Amino acid sequence: MRRCPRCTYPLMLFVHEGEELDHCRRCGGNFIDPGEAARLFGGHAHPDAWRESFAARSIGPTELKCPKDRSPMEAFEVEFEKEKVEVDLCAKCAGLWLDGREGFALQRIVSNATSHAEARESGAIKPGVASYVFQIFTGFPIEVWNPVKRTPVVVYTLLAMLVAIFMAQVTLMPNEEAWIAQYGGFFFLVPSEFIRGEHLWTVITCAFFHAGFMHLAGNAYFLWIFGDNVEDELGPVRFITLYVISMISGSLLHFAFNANSDIPMLGASGAIAGVMGAYLVLFPRVKLYVMIVVFRLRLGVYWYLGFWIVYQLVMFASGGEGVAWLAHAGGFFAGAICAWIFKGATDHETKVAV
C-alpha cells in the first residue's frame, strides 16, 4: 500500500478526468506519474519539459520519499512571472508529488511560460523602444530569446573583476602614459619582451586590463549576453577552463604573428571571443536582433558570429592596426573547440543521470 509522503496516511486511488491519482484524503496531496502529468496538465507539464526549461530550478533534496518506490525526492521551484510553485520529483520514477492545489498552479505556470517563450521566439512579442535606441547608439546585438536556468556566477564575478580593475587603473594612474611606461610591461603582453622569456604571465594578466571605458564596455556587454548561456550550459568549472584556454590561445596567436612588436596588448577580447565561439557551437539556432543602420533584423546567431569572425580575419589580412584581430580569432576558435569537446561530456553526463 502506498502511503502519503507528507503525513504517512494511506493513499487512495482516485480517478480525475480519466487518470488515476494516488490521493491523500488527510492533506489533499496527490502522487502522479510523469505521463499522467502531461495528460492532465498539458504536454509541457511533463517533468522532462519543465526540468529542461528556464521556468524550473532545483532547490535540492527534500525529506519526502516517493510513495511508489521509496526513493528520495527532489524539490523543484517552477516559476513564471509572479507565480511560483514548489513540486517534488522522484529521481527514480519521475513521479510527482503535488500538495493540495499545486497541480493547478503547475498547469497555469507551465502553460503561461511556454506561450510567452513561443511568442518571443516567433517575434510576436518584440523588444521595446529603449532597446532599439540602445542598439542604434551601440550597434550591439541583443538575443531574441535565450533565458538561463541558473545564475551565471562566474560571468558576474568576471564582470565585477574587470570593472574593479578598470576603476583602480583610472583612479591610481592619473598619468596613464607614465604608468604604462613604468609598469605596463609587467601586466600587458609585450611580444618583444615575451619572446625573450620575460613576463610570461602577461598572456593571462593582459586580459584583465582595458585601454578605455568603451573598450571595457564593449567587452563586458558581449561577455554578459553570450557568457550567461555558455556558463549555464557547461557549468562553472568548464566555463572557467574554456575562458582561460581562449584567453591564452588569443594571446599566443597574437604573439606568434607580432613577435617583434613593442606595442603592448591588453583587453579581455580574446577570452570573450572564446565565449562567442562557444555560444555558436552550443546555441546555433538562437536568433539575435541585429542593427543594420536603422533597421533591426532578426538573424540567426551563425550569421552574426560568422560575419564577425570573417571580419576579424579580413582586417588582420589587410593590416588593420590598433586592434589585436588575431587574439580575437585565436580565442574564438579555441572557445569553439572547447565547447565542442565539453558538449560531448555534458551530453554523456545527462544520459548517465537519466
Ligand SMILES: [Zn+2]
Ligand atoms: Zn497526506
Ligand SMILES: [Zn+2]
Ligand atoms: Zn518514484
